[in-house]
Amino acid sequence: MGTPQPGIFAVGTYSQLYLELDLAPGSKPGALARAVADLREPRTTMAGVNLVTGFRPELWRGLLPNGLPATTTGFNRDLVGPDGYRMPGTQHDLVLWFSGSSFDGVFDEARLSVRGLASVAKVADETPGWPYHHDRDLTGFIDGTENPTLIEAPSVALVPDGQPGAGGSILLLQRWVHASDAWEALPVAEQEKVIGRTKPDSIEFDPKPSDSHAARTDQDVFGKVFRRNIPYGDVHDHGTMFVGFCAEQQPLARMLDSMAGIPDGVRDALTRYSRPLTGSYYFVPSVEALRQFASPSAD
Numbered sequence: 001m002g003t004p005q006p007g008i009f010a011v012g013t014y015s016q017l018y019l020e021l022d023l024a025p026g027s028k029p030g031a032l033a034r035a036v037a038d039l040r041e042p043r044t045t046m047a048g049v050n051l052v053t054g055f056r057p058e059l060w061r062g063l064l065p066n067g068l069p070a071t072t073t074g075f076n077r078d079l080v081g082p083d084g085y086r087m088p089g090t091q092h093d094l095v096l097w098f099s100g101s102s103f104d105g106v107f108d109e110a111r112l113s114v115r116g117l118a119s120v121a122k123v124a125d126e127t128p129g130w131p132y133h134h135d136r137d138l139t140g141f142i143d144g145t146e147n148p149t150l151i152e153a154p155s156v157a158l159v160p161d162g163q164p165g166a167g168g169s170i171l172l173l174q175r176w177v178h179a180s181d182a183w184e185a186l187p188v189a190e191q192e193k194v195i196g197r198t199k200p201d202s203i204e205f206d207p208k209p210s211d212s213h214a215a216r217t218d219q220d221v222f223g224k225v226f227r228r229n230i231p232y233g234d235v236h237d238h239g240t241m242f243v244g245f246c247a248e249q250q251p252l253a254r255m256l257d258s259m260a261g262i263p264d265g266v267r268d269a270l271t272r273y274s275r276p277l278t279g280s281y282y283f284v285p286s287v288e289a290l291r292q293f294a295s296p297s298a299d
């Protein structure tokens with residue numbers, strides 16, 4: 001199998017930054033892939049910064065027709081539920097995800113990368129992220145309880161050996177703004193029904209309310225995904241950067257349909273307190289797949 005980009009699994013990073021970029025007018029996808037493959041972070045084991053790069057699925061397919069799972073597509077149109085609830089598709093060409101132990105390194109590396117890509121890509125969206133009370137999202141609930149362990153995560157997140165795009169991963173990236181005042185006005189017992197878990201210790205309800213978030217995204221129904229969600233924002237405008245990796249697109253897409261109530265008219269209760277502002281799918285190729293685009297001089 002190709003070597004996965006290691007940052008996908010680099011947990012415990014306290015400073016993160018997501019940049020989504022578009023091809024500069026007149027630039028070619030091949031030039032973009034070369035510039036991305038040529039990015040060089042001065043990695044050190046003490047204060048290195050992880051960089052994960054992903055491409056719009058159609059762009060990557062244009063470069064390598066057999067380079068990713070065949071049916072993978074971008075988030076090319078809004079997803080609208082039966083009651084009109086909307087998840088916007090705001091697809092861009094490239095994502096760069098920086099993560100590290102402190103923001104100074106992340107900031108420096110991001111600026112260097114943007115400079116390295118300046119002739120081929122322009123930043124369209126920028127979201128810094130930071131952990132909240134160790135492992136909680138801004139609802140105050142523990143986020144990631146049902147994630148696979150790091151031992152299991154590669155088999156969940158990576159395209160298996162022998163398949164197109166082996167060692168790569170499909171990433172769903174969505175920035176969700178929280179209606180914090182409305183959420184915090186709910187008694188904790190009501191918040192727990194929305195999530196389908198207890199707030200202090202994330203114990204799953206049995207049975208889970210049918211419109212609870214845990215029920216609408218139940219991995220026993222839709223398949224497993226590996227989430228790297230991170231809080232973002234300022235005092236007025238804040239929420240969750242949903243970051244989900246999977247070996248195939250379908251589980252992620254079906255979870256979104258389910259949250260919007262598309263299969264059965266039942267909308268995820270969490271969507272009454274949060275709404276997505278962005279939505280993109282990216283293909284995160286293996287290290288080897290990306291490296292083949294590097295300039296001959298780059299090592």
Ligand code: HEM
Nearest residue numbers: 137141142143144145146176217218219240242255256274
């Ligand atoms: C505002 C956005 C979101 C917030 C605050 C949020 C928060 C949470 C929380 C607190 C849990 C329970 C603990 C856990 O198992 O991690 C959870 C579970 C989960 N969420 Fe989300 N989530 C959000 C969006 C999404 C989206 C967009 C997806 C999928 C596309 C998703 C997929 C899942 C999955 C798969 C689980 C575990 C379900 C299970 O098998 O029990 N979440 N989320």
